[in-house]
Amino acid sequence: xxxxxxxxxxxxxxxxxxxxxxxxxxxxxxxxxxxxxxxxxxxxxxxxxxxxxxxxxxxxxxxxxxxxxxxxxxxxxxxxxxxxxxxxxxxxxxxxxxxxxxxxxxxxxxxxxxxxxxxxxxxxxxxxxxxxxxxxxxxxxxxxxxxxxxxxxxxxxxxxxxxxxxxxxxxxxxxxxxxxxxxxxxxxxxxxxxxxxxxxxxxxxxxxxxxxxxxxxxxxxxxxxxxxxxxxxxxxxxxxxxxxxxxxxxxxxxxxxxxxxxxxxxxxxxxxxxxxxxxxxxxxxxxxxxxxxxxxxxxxxxxxxxxxxxxxxxxxxxxxxxxxxxxxxxxxxxxxxxxxxxxxxxxxxxxxxxxxxxxxxxxxxxxxxxxxxxxxxxxxxxxxxxxxx
Amino acid sequence: xxxxxxxxxxxxxxxxxxxxxxxxxxxxxxxxxxxxxxxxxxxxxxxxxxxxxxxxxxxxxxxxxxxxxxxxxxxxxxxxxxxxxxxxxxxxxxxxxxxxxxxxxxxxxxxxxxxxxxxxx
Numbered sequence: 001x002x003x004x005x006x007x008x009x010x011x012x013x014x015x016x017x018x019x020x021x022x023x024x025x026x027x028x029x030x031x032x033x034x035x036x037x038x039x040x041x042x043x044x045x046x047x048x049x050x051x052x053x054x055x056x057x058x059x060x061x062x063x064x065x066x067x068x069x070x071x072x073x074x075x076x077x078x079x080x081x082x083x084x085x086x087x088x089x090x091x092x093x094x095x096x097x098x099x100x101x102x103x104x105x106x107x108x109x110x111x112x113x114x115x116x117x118x119x120x121x122x123x124x125x126x127x128x129x130x131x132x133x134x135x136x137x138x139x140x141x142x143x144x145x146x147x148x149x150x151x152x153x154x155x156x157x158x159x160x161x162x163x164x165x166x167x168x169x170x171x172x173x174x175x176x177x178x179x180x181x182x183x184x185x186x187x188x189x190x191x192x193x194x195x196x197x198x199x200x201x202x203x204x205x206x207x208x209x210x211x212x213x214x215x216x217x218x219x220x221x222x223x224x225x226x227x228x229x230x231x232x233x234x235x236x237x238x239x240x241x242x243x244x245x246x247x248x249x250x251x252x253x254x255x256x257x258x259x260x261x262x263x264x265x266x267x268x269x270x271x272x273x274x275x276x277x278x279x280x281x282x283x284x285x286x287x288x289x290x291x292x293x294x295x296x297x298x299x300x301x302x303x304x305x306x307x308x309x310x311x312x313x314x315x316x317x318x319x320x321x322x323x324x325x326x327x328x329x330x331x332x333x334x335x336x337x338x339x340x341x342x343x344x345x346x347x348x349x350x351x352x353x354x355x356x357x358x359x360x361x362x363x364x365x366x367x368x369x370x371x372x373x374x375x376x377x378x379x380x381x382x383x384x385x386x387x388x389x
Numbered sequence: 390x391x392x393x394x395x396x397x398x399x400x401x402x403x404x405x406x407x408x409x410x411x412x413x414x415x416x417x418x419x420x421x422x423x424x425x426x427x428x429x430x431x432x433x434x435x436x437x438x439x440x441x442x443x444x445x446x447x448x449x450x451x452x453x454x455x456x457x458x459x460x461x462x463x464x465x466x467x468x469x470x471x472x473x474x475x476x477x478x479x480x481x482x483x484x485x486x487x488x489x490x491x492x493x494x495x496x497x498x499x500x501x502x503x504x505x506x507x508x509x510x
Contacts, residue, residue: 053494064408068399068401068402073492073493073494127412
């Protein structure tokens with residue numbers, strides 16, 4: 001379910017940079033700066049919402065000179081950050097970039113005495129970090145990060161083209177961060193909806209259990225058995241590739257396999273004896289009723305619906321609703337079929353007492369290949385022998 | 390002359406802190422592991438130890454315990470990453486004078502100096 005949403009997002013957002021590539025992009029930028037411009041070190045401060053600070057997250061350069069990653073942060077109220085946010089750079093240096101040599105000049109500028117304290121704090125920081133330029137990374141008006149540049153290897157100041165280049169890189173960084181944040185928000189939203197969805201299904205499943213007096217706890221047990229079976233199938237690798245999506249679908253299908261029983265009159269569901277033909281026909285409909293009840297959310301259910309519709313099919317083709325045969329029965333339905341039957345056998349029913357686990361397993365072995373999918377039945381027997389059910 | 394022993398398994402961190410102190414005319418030595426730290430503590434005899442908690446091998450808490458056992462008056466300040474409350478409390482119990490949490494603000498390193506120089510007055 002989660003994966004479907006993610007796929008949709010990926011399709012819609014091909015031009016957006018995905019989260020894991022943000023890291024790669026920023027590392028690349030820092031590497032380019034170091035190699036092409038031969039600076040002693042370079043680093044990037046990124047805004048961390050939780051810490052309300054700019055944390056030095058990426059760093060490269062000479063040993064002893066580069067700033068250790070994740071070691072230091074600059075609070076958002078630090079004069080450097082306030083200065084960059086206010087755009088005071090434009091007034092003081094004619095640029096958003098803070099260059100060390102221009103900072104020194106500005107300190108001596110009589111027209112800028114009101115900024116002297118701020119300048120001194122920024123100078124102290126740049127001295128401690130051995131940084132000669134601070135390049136802000138803005139997305140619209142939000143300061144997402146700061147690019148810190150060490151001295152040039154060979155000395156000398158940065159040329160105008162080099163500074164423009166840094167500015168462009170800083171903008172790329174901001175764009176990448178912004179996209180990554182957007183993507184994260186969308187993922188969070190998707191997750192929220194998924195939780196809502198699962199919550200609704202759970203409520204639905206509980207209602208079914210409540211209505212059918214003899215089968216309380218049945219749904220939970222069917223889920224447990226189904227998951228045990230699929231884990232074993234995965235381990236033995238006897239039923240083709242078992243994906244996480246498949247397991248997720250199985251979970252949902254097990255949860256909802258009897259949802260159609262809501263459409264069956266209670267007196268039929270809880271009848272104290274054998275059902276006549278008419279009543280049996282009604283009961284059989286719970287598979288298709290189940291599917292129609294879930295019609296409004298079928299987009300979210302996809303393959304899980306197969307488990308709900310076909311869990312009463314039989315391997316020899318004598319099942320319902322469609323009389324599917326053999327491997328035409330979706331595996332998800334075959335698994336639930338075995339789990340469902342097993343639980344039915346070991347619990348009391350209105351028409352007969354419960355069988356023992358051993359008796360139930362014998363029945364499964366007996367009808368292996370006729371009622372039950374042979375591989376799934378085999379797995380069930382194995383699980384019993386291992387005391388896992 | 391006041392001196393500090395910096396203990397962290399990350400060399401970059403040690404170098405950075407050492408530079409920070411050097412700029413402020415404070416002498417320091419480096420240890421990159423718990424065992425190295427104990428050796429250096431005995432030989433270098435620092436006035437204060439800046440001690441990382443999470444290190445492979447002998448971790449910061451063990452080093453703290455050992456130092457405090459042999460030299461109860463030793464001043465040890467802990468450097469921690471995302472440590473839980475339990476660890477912080479344990480360190481305080483063992484006698485750490487204070488804590489700096491990474492990522493730190495540079496002014497927190499100044500705090501170390503104040504603590505150091507305060508005693509020597």
